[in-house]
Amino acid sequence: MRNWIISSVLSLGLFTGAANAAERFIVLQSTTSTQNSGLLDAILPGFEAETGIDVRVVAVGTGQAIRNAANGDGDVLLVHSKAAEDKFVADGWGVERQDVMYNDFVLVGPVDDPAGIGGGDDVLAALQKIAATHSVFASRGDDSGTHKAELRLWKEAGVDVSGASDWYRETGSGMGANLNIAAGMGAYTLTDRATWIAFGNKGGLKILVEGDARLFNQYGVILVNPKMHPKTRAGAGQMFIDWLTGEDGQAAIANYRLNGQQLFYPNSKK
Numbered sequence: 001m002r003n004w005i006i007s008s009v010l011s012l013g014l015f016t017g018a019a020n021a022a023e024r025f026i027v028l029q030s031t032t033s034t035q036n037s038g039l040l041d042a043i044l045p046g047f048e049a050e051t052g053i054d055v056r057v058v059a060v061g062t063g064q065a066i067r068n069a070a071n072g073d074g075d076v077l078l079v080h081s082k083a084a085e086d087k088f089v090a091d092g093w094g095v096e097r098q099d100v101m102y103n104d105f106v107l108v109g110p111v112d113d114p115a116g117i118g119g120g121d122d123v124l125a126a127l128q129k130i131a132a133t134h135s136v137f138a139s140r141g142d143d144s145g146t147h148k149a150e151l152r153l154w155k156e157a158g159v160d161v162s163g164a165s166d167w168y169r170e171t172g173s174g175m176g177a178n179l180n181i182a183a184g185m186g187a188y189t190l191t192d193r194a195t196w197i198a199f200g201n202k203g204g205l206k207i208l209v210e211g212d213a214r215l216f217n218q219y220g221v222i223l224v225n226p227k228m229h230p231k232t233r234a235g236a237g238q239m240f241i242d243w244l245t246g247e248d249g250q251a252a253i254a255n256y257r258l259n260g261q262q263l264f265y266p267n268s269k270k
Contacts, residue, residue, distance in 0.1 A: 023236035025054035029066075029074035031145055032174040034219075035059035037194035037263050043252040047243050053236045061144030061174065069093065069222075072229035075237035077222040078244075080145035080192075085220045094222035098245050101253050101264040102218045105149060106196060107209035108179075109135075109188035117188075121211040124157040131159045134167040136187040140178045141170025145217075150190045153214060179205070192217055194263035219264075221245065245270040 034040050035057060044055045058068060062079040069077045070093045077094060079085060088094045107126055109117070115135040117126035130137055139161075140147040154161050161168045171181050175195045182189040183203035191199075196207070221241050226234040243249045250266035257263070 023233040024052060025056055026075040026233050026236045026240055027073065028055050028057050028076050028078060028240070029069045030057055030059055030078040031062050031065060031080055031219075032059050032176065033080070033146070033192045033195050034078060036174070036176045037192075037198045038258060039194065039253070039256055039264060042256045043249065046248065046252050047240060050243070050248070051236075051239055053239065055240065061140070061142045061146075062148065063143030063145075069224050072224070072231065075224055075233045076240055077224065078219065080217055080219045081148045082218055082220060084145075084148065085222060089222060093225055093228055095225050097220045097222045098241065099267050099269055100219045100221045100244060101250075101266045101268075102216065103193050103264050104210070104217050105146065105190055105215040106193050106207045107188065107190055107215075108182070108196065108205045109208045110186040111204050111206055112186075113208060115188065118208045120209045123153055123209050123212040123214055126209045127153060127157040127159055130188055131157075131161075131164070131167075134164075136185055137161075137168050138178055138182040138185060138187040138189040139168060139170045140175065140189075141172050142174070144175070146175060146190060146192060149217070153190070156214070197258055197261055197263055218267075244268075 040057055048054055058074065062081045065077060065079050066084055066088050068074055085097050089097050107123055115129045115133045117129050120126050139150060171178050173181060175191055176199060178189060179191060179199050180201055183201055183205050186204060221244055223234065223237050223241055224232045226232040245268035250268055253264050253266040
């Protein structure tokens with residue numbers, strides 16, 4: 001696979017490890033969680049100072065980021081829905097998916113906890129109680145990585161939310177905005193831990209369920225395929241991927257703290 005990547009980049013007159021003069025920036029299609037958590041603001045200056053390559057971030061939900069990248073509106077994809085990422089590569093839009101880092105999801109809700117799920121570590125049992133009590137749940141409803149994970153968990157819990165409009169509310173919002181809405185409605189919601197730690201308007205919300213292995217949240221990085229989109233800045237994009245999955249990028253991710261807490265855990269296999 002690696003040889004295929006190199007040959008693809010070489011075929012466009014570029015080379016891995018350096019970028020030509022026209023490649024002094026890349027467009028990174030990424031998720032709202034990497035932006036809202038402050039991670040990208042913290043780590044990208046290190047890459048930019050080392051290489052002189054500017055990283056222009058488009059922070060949207062994972063589903064939209066993947067669609068943008070498939071349309072050629074980006075050079076590198078950094079998202080968190082492995083099944084969708086694998087399909088992106090299998091369909092020919094991306095070149096090799098690599099693990100970058102992980103954290104976890106948490107189920108948050110109002111302090112008075114009308115569904116009685118607080119302190120649990122079984123997310124499926126918690127969702128079943130929320131559904132049984134018709135307690136308000138705020139879903140992002142935006143095809144993001146978090147939304148995809150949430151829908152998977154409802155399915156595993158045996159709950160059909162498609163006709164549950166009396167208590168299941170789709171906000172169509174990014175993670176930070178969805179948390180604001182949940183706080184305003186006194187609703188339960190699923191969030192990645194990094195965004196929760198960075199979120200300043202927790203109001204009457206708190207973490208109620210955490211620690212379930214089903215809440216594991218893996219992030220991956222993919223180069224947009226230059227054979228599909230010849231204008232892809234493949235040389236600079238591969239340099240960024242090599243940095244992010246290499247020693248310097250992984251250390252930058254590990255060293256990022258907010259309020260004394262580590263938000264992401266590097267796990268590149270490189």
